[in-house]
Amino acid sequence: MSHAPEITSSARPAILDRIAPAELPRRPLVENNRGFHWITEKICRIVEDPTPTWWKVLFLVALFLASFTLVGLVYVVSTGTATWGLRSPVNWGWAIVNFVFWVGIGHAGTLISAILCLLRQKWRTSINRAAEAMTIFAVCCAGLFPVFHTGRVWMAAWYLLPIPNSYDIWPQFRSPLEWDVFAVSTYFTVSLLFWYMGMVPDLGVLRDRAKQLWRKYFYGVLAMGWRNSNRHWSNYEMAYLLLAGLSTPLVLSVHTIVSFDFAVSNLPGWHTTIFPPYFVAGAIFSGFAMVLTLMLPLRAVFGLHDLITQYHIDCMTKIILATGTMVGYAYAMEFFIAAYSGNPFESFAFINRAFGQYGWAYFIMIACNVISPQLFWFRKIRENHALVWIICFFVNVGMWFERFVITVSSLANDFLPSSWGYYSPTIVDIFTFFGTFGFFSVLFLLFIRFLPLLPIAEVKAVTPQADPHHGDTH
Amino acid sequence: MSENASNQLYGLVCSFSKTADVLHAAEKVRDAGFKRWDVYTPFPIHGMDAAMGLTRSRVPVLTLLGGVTGFCTGMLFTWYMNAYDYPLIVGGKPLWSPIFPFPVMYECTILFAAFGTFFGQFLLNRLPRHHHPVFNYEKFVQASDDTFMIVIDATDPQFELEKTRGFLSEIGGAEVAEIQN
Numbered sequence: 001m002s003h004a005p006e007i008t009s010s011a012r013p014a015i016l017d018r019i020a021p022a023e024l025p026r027r028p029l030v031e032n033n034r035g036f037h038w039i040t041e042k043i044c045r046i047v048e049d050p051t052p053t054w055w056k057v058l059f060l061v062a063l064f065l066a067s068f069t070l071v072g073l074v075y076v077v078s079t080g081t082a083t084w085g086l087r088s089p090v091n092w093g094w095a096i097v098n099f100v101f102w103v104g105i106g107h108a109g110t111l112i113s114a115i116l117c118l119l120r121q122k123w124r125t126s127i128n129r130a131a132e133a134m135t136i137f138a139v140c141c142a143g144l145f146p147v148f149h150t151g152r153v154w155m156a157a158w159y160l161l162p163i164p165n166s167y168d169i170w171p172q173f174r175s176p177l178e179w180d181v182f183a184v185s186t187y188f189t190v191s192l193l194f195w196y197m198g199m200v201p202d203l204g205v206l207r208d209r210a211k212q213l214w215r216k217y218f219y220g221v222l223a224m225g226w227r228n229s230n231r232h233w234s235n236y237e238m239a240y241l242l243l244a245g246l247s248t249p250l251v252l253s254v255h256t257i258v259s260f261d262f263a264v265s266n267l268p269g270w271h272t273t274i275f276p277p278y279f280v281a282g283a284i285f286s287g288f289a290m291v292l293t294l295m296l297p298l299r300a301v302f303g304l305h306d307l308i309t310q311y312h313i314d315c316m317t318k319i320i321l322a323t324g325t326m327v328g329y330a331y332a333m334e335f336f337i338a339a340y341s342g343n344p345f346e347s348f349a350f351i352n353r354a355f356g357q358y359g360w361a362y363f364i365m366i367a368c369n370v371i372s373p374q375l376f377w378f379r380k381i382r383e384n385h386a387l388v389w390i391i392c393f394f395v396n397v398g399m400w401f402e403r404f405v406i407t408v409s410s411l412a413n414d415f416l417p418s419s420w421g422y423y424s425p426t427i428v429d430i431f432t433f434f435g436t437f438g439f440f441s442v443l444f445l446l447f448i449r450f451l452p453l454l455p456i457a458e459v460k461a462v463t464p465q466a467d468p469h470h471g472d473t474h
Numbered sequence: 475m476s477e478n479a480s481n482q483l484y485g486l487v488c489s490f491s492k493t494a495d496v497l498h499a500a501e502k503v504r505d506a507g508f509k510r511w512d513v514y515t516p517f518p519i520h521g522m523d524a525a526m527g528l529t530r531s532r533v534p535v536l537t538l539l540g541g542v543t544g545f546c547t548g549m550l551f552t553w554y555m556n557a558y559d560y561p562l563i564v565g566g567k568p569l570w571s572p573i574f575p576f577p578v579m580y581e582c583t584i585l586f587a588a589f590g591t592f593f594g595q596f597l598l599n600r601l602p603r604h605h606h607p608v609f610n611y612e613k614f615v616q617a618s619d620d621t622f623m624i625v626i627d628a629t630d631p632q633f634e635l636e637k638t639r640g641f642l643s644e645i646g647g648a649e650v651a652e653i654q655n
Contacts, residue, residue, distance in 0.1 A: 036620035170555035224602035239595035
């Protein structure tokens with residue numbers, strides 16, 4: 001005898017039959033009623049079709065750009081970190097700014113895959129794979145800066161791993177920098193596991209469709225013998241949910257600990273309790289902007305309009321609007337607390353931020369981070385994808401300047417006016433930083449070309465026909 | 475179950491094209507009392523675990539083990555390094571307390587719990603696996619595209635080739651076929 005009627009009747013309260021509530025249509029996550037096979041074809045063809053010319057051109061450009069970072073880093077290692085324009089009082093220049101910038105970008109991936117998963121936001125399915133890839137590549141770019149900032153990069157093992165130095169002294173765990181080592185390396189590892197585990201069923205799809213021998217081996221090895229068994233799906237879904245649950249406190253802790261690098265010090269402008277939530281909101285803000293910066297062109301190039309719909313873009317722009325407003329609130333609150341604290345150094349630090357020697361950077365930050373996302377209140381703007389792309393670009397610029405303002409303005413003008421200074425980056429800083437966009441693009445282009453850009457199984461699972469009760473009359 | 479069947483034959487497969495059909499068919503296979511069988515679907519179907527009569531996944535146990543290990547590891551090595559092996563006096567504070575290295579323990583807890591989850595999932599699924607007899611079925615690749623399949627093992631105590639073949643057609647399965655070992 002069948003259990004099906006019991007399952008459905010228990011899920012549906014009897015009163016619903018009497019009052020007959022109106023059905024509110026939900027916006028579909030896959031438009032134009034696409035079937036399972038269409039989804040498989042659409043996503044797999046991105047990887048299986050011959051390499052497009054634009055990809056080759058972009059890849060060469062990205063490689064060229066990435067070589068800037070390589071040359072810059074070689075120069076820094078062979079000459080010294082002063083080539084980064086670091087001198088007293090500003091010993092944390094662009095390197096730390098870039099580190100925080102890239103780690104922040106990474107936050108959207110885990111937010112989409114973990115927090116939105118726990119909140120059952122099904123629209124995450126179309127974008128989570130690319131966002132997770134972005135996270136991992138962004139953390140790779142971020143990691144370069146603090147490692148090379150230490151100067152003697154060949155000693156990296158001694159400060160990245162708990163290893164005693166030549167006097168047998170271990171790292172001391174009271175330092176937020178040591179916490180940061182654990183936070184960022186855990187974040188990278190867990191994001192990588194999450195990304196890979198989510199990809200295993202889709203790698204199985206690519207393996208099953210593979211024609212060439214190298215593809216059979218490549219995807220065959222990566223898919224680990226996945227065979228879509230429901231006994232496997234059962235463990236897999238549980239593991240996915242648990243990883244989402246683990247990544248949620250992780251993603252919130254990472255930027256919190258990054259903010260501790262600043263907040264635990266005693267410097268005016270850094271020593272504030274608002275930093276952790278403010279940094280996390282800023283990270284999500286910049287991360288979503290980067291997701292849209294990457295996904296809007298890909299959607300157009302690969303014709304993914306049925307999979308990444310206007311609804312997805314609306315959701316993302318609204319998150320940018322919400323987090324942008326939170327960041328704006330944090331900027332205002334910092335000023336208020338500085339005045340309210342009655343601490344003259346604290347008040348000076350903030351007035352100096354806005355109207356001092358780095359005032360120009362402060363107002364670029366306000367214009368890009370607080371004002372530009374407010375345009376997303378308007379539907380017309382959210383539906384104009386060129387404009388959305390431009391605003392997201394501004395958000396990324398603004399978030400870079402936010403980190404610049406925080407790092408540099410506090411260091412350049414601290415307690416003693418006699419030791420004040422003005423920091424400017426050198427050509428090495430500039431080349432190394434812009435080169436990381438090349439490095440990021442190289443990794444992202446390889447990802448587009450060889451791995452499934454959208455999660456095939458997850459997208460299928462949110463189509464109406466995937467629901468076993470689809471079309472039921474009751 | 476005859477002797478040669480267990481050597482040659484892996485099992486019987488049948489296909490479905492709609493989620494609702496395969497879900498109801500799975501309920502019938504469960505109710506018929508089969509034990510060694512499986513459903514192959516391109517994506518996890520909501521309610522299929524209940525329809526197959528599967529118990530709750532045991533992955534959380536391994537996650538918990540990982541998490542507890544991580545937390546203890548974090549506690550232990552910060553204490554060993556900063557208070558025992560080479561006591562570091564910082565600002566006259568106690569050599570060790572669970573508070574100051576808390577971020578380290580927190581991250582270690584998450585890291586090891588994630589390892590427990592990730593490797594636990596593959597362990598419980600007996601993956602990676604080089605080959606499986608279901609891949610001998612030439613249409614099996616469709617199970618990762620748009621087709622749902624039910625496979626009943628020849629080693630199931632209730633398995634009888636002709637009777638089971640009839641049963642699979644009866645529950646609505648199309649293209650009933652044999653899979654060889």
